[in-house]
Amino acid sequence: MTRPGEEASVTSDFVRSYVITGGRTLPAPDDLALHTLVTLAPERTPPLGAGPEVMAIWELCAGGYLSVAEVAGHVGLPVGVARLLLTDLSEQGHLLRRAEPPRAQNVDRATLEKVLHGLQSLIG
């Protein structure tokens, strides 16, 4: 009955994402945008009964600021799902958030040249 090779390999994600969210409504993206930076607040202990995904996010965020998109990418979850878990952590006060740095203003060429010349004379 057991012929080797008969069993096809199964590669789809084992735990489906709606189970990870527990079927809850996903948060709107405006609160934690893709490029919002998050990190763990100092001296926090992981919430009791945290699932493996939350623990993975916890470990990722412990090392410094990461964007929401990066967190999702590294734990291998859809952004919306990662955002829900991050929102949970944030509501429990575990996360520090930082909006993305503002875009640099375009500076005219003359100013840049002046800076360049200044720097050249500095390094000399």
Place this chain on the structure above:
Amino acid sequence: MTSLTRDPLLWILLVVLVAAVVAVMRARRTNMALRRTRKDLEAGLGEARGDVGQLHTHIAGLTAQHQRDLADVRADAEAATKAVLKSAMGTLQSLAEEQQVLLDGLLKKYGDTTDVLADLMTVDHTGSQFGRRAKGISVLCGGWLGRREGAATVYDVARSAQGRIRDFDRVGVHSQVNVSLIGKAVEPVAVVLAELLDNATTYSAPGTPVEVNIQTVPTGVCFIVDDAGLGMDQETKDRAAALLAVDGPVDITGLGDPPRFGFAVCGMLAARYGFAVSVGSVSPYGGVRAVIRVPESLLAAEVPAPAAPQDAEGTEAAPQRLAPVPVVGPSHVVGTTSGGLPKRRRRNGPVTVVPALDTAGRQETSEPASEVTASRIGAFARGTQLGRTTNTTEGPDNK
């Protein structure tokens, strides 16, 4: 003498005598004929009885033959049906799996579009239930489930099973155990647990909880499913016990209409992979308690890393972080002045910390002055570049 002959009485007597003799003779003949007939009839009856006996044995033989033929035909038909179903279900199984893989991609692709993501999740949920059904029927027809590479924690097995039933949000998984099942056992246990959860949610009131508790026992690990339903009557218990104890092909046509595959699938998989399923004890909530006991031989020796995707990407994918801006804070306090004020170390690194993109060594302040200057200019350049683009670049920078 003449007087005698003329006596009418004598004549009458004579006539009577003759008549009597004739009557006796006739009676005797009739009697003999009757005796003969009776003998004939008796012989005929015996013969007929013998014939009937023979016929009875013949009929018994024919009936037995008929039963055997019928059983053979049934077995043949069942085998043929199973073969057809198995192959058809195999196709459905691989389609379902294909769809799940496709959905994995779509879920990631549209991960930031909340509405689409939520809709895709409902599709995924339906697909998972569909996949479970196809797998169940396939197993009963002697087919296979498909094999997962690598072990999975019991917690993940339980959550995977949870995802394969309709009312998954009523199920709570509680595991204090950090044990994994070997790849071979992952799918079968998940399918069996899903069937038990399906029973538990179907035969208990909507809204009541269904609990999965995972515990280690000396001989392995147990998945305990408790529901708050009405429990099972004796007939159902007997039927369940019979189906769970089955060790061989299951008569799929005898599972009712609509067919109730659940226990048959459980019994089949348990026998095939060597774990035990029992149903019938009473849960703390008054419903049914079902238990899967997985023996030690199906447990993995080592626990896989909790975040598998991280491992898959390898070491080069270490998250490239923006370090927290080194604002003056407690970390820079190196002592206290005599006046009680905090004494801070002079900062000698760059204020804005920009991730070094090309070299691992960053902020080396003991380098020669020119290199320091060069690195600062480099940092400035990278800083302006980073400021212009967004800082949401994904993946490692392969410079």
